[in-house]
Amino acid sequence: MKYYQICFSPTGGTQKVADLLATEWVNEIVKVDLTDCKTDFTRIKLTKEDVALIAVPSYSGRVPEIAAKRISRLQGNGAKTVIACVYGNRAYEDTLIELYDTVQKNGFKVIAEVAAVAEHSIARRYAAGRPDEQDRVQLTAFARQISEKLASGIMTEPHIPGHRPYRKAGAVGIVPKPTKECINCGICAKKCPVGAIDKTNSRKVDKKACISCMRCVAVCPHAARKVNGLMLFLVNALLKKACSQRKENELYL
Incomplete structure (x- = not known):
């Protein structure tokens, strides 16, 4: 059995969440960096004895298109899988259900899902410093619950929040x-x-x-x-109402 941590984390927030969720994995972890455009992802083949954590950020309530494309090149072969989406305290909308559909098509068997909050990658005033200590405690507790489910052998499929068809992908267009x-x-x-x-x-x-x-x-x-100062000001203003109240992490088993 091998443990895989498959992560798309351009600014590090998603990676921090993934590391916290893998705290109960005592074996050596095989890390797959989905941001590495030089990797041949078709060569990554799991087995049904393996366990995978696949984590991506939520971009306007969707899986980043490039992350979905790279995940679709992996071969799950029945590997037991935890999926996680990480968002900047606004909303993750259809990210989890799209991620579920993407990994399921490639042979991954989803047994748990996590929606977690990390510092917003553009408007960094929102969820600043997250995942913080409160998140660490909660996410490590999630990790224990997931580990217990894996040990039980009961691999039921969790509820999948979101909608099909997915929301229309947003065009951010903010170029640093x-x-x-x-x-x-x-x-x-x-x-x-x-x-x-x-x-x-x-x-x-x-x-x-x-x-x-x-x-x-x-x-x-x-x-x-x-990022252009005026553009950053507008983004902060648009997100103020949705992001001002602290959102909590969610676990679906």
Whole structure:
């Protein structure tokens, strides 16, 4: 038996949640980074004895399109699977049900689902610092409950929140730009999940390819990539009502 942690986490919030949910997994974990555009995901084949945790962020209530495409190349072969979506304290809407449909088509057997909150990747004032200590306690408790279900051998399928057809995917279109501090070190280009940044000139960005994941902002060692100030102000204003009240994590067994 192997334990797999399969994660799409451009800014690190989803990874933090995934790590907390894997706290009960004592065996060595095989980590699969869905943000790595160089990986051949068709070579990743699980077995029905294996256990997988598949975690993605919620982008406007949907699974990021590139994450869904890469997950669809994996071979589940009946592996018992926990799916998790992570959102920035607004709403996750149809993310879990879309993630369920995506993994189920590829042979993963879903036995638990988690919706968790992490710091918003664009409007970082919302859910700032999350997952925090309160989340840590709750998510590790979820991990114990999931571990107990796995040990019981009762692999019932949980309730799946969301709707089919899924909500229409939103077009965020927020493309971070380099500032004068940019020294063209190339780290942002190397780490971009979709290869939207030119590898020889990191000031050149393919705006159509960019998915507004904010990975380039998160990884820049010189804090030299930023979102337009007016655009950021508008995003914060639009999210204020929906994001101001603390949302709680949810477990479906």
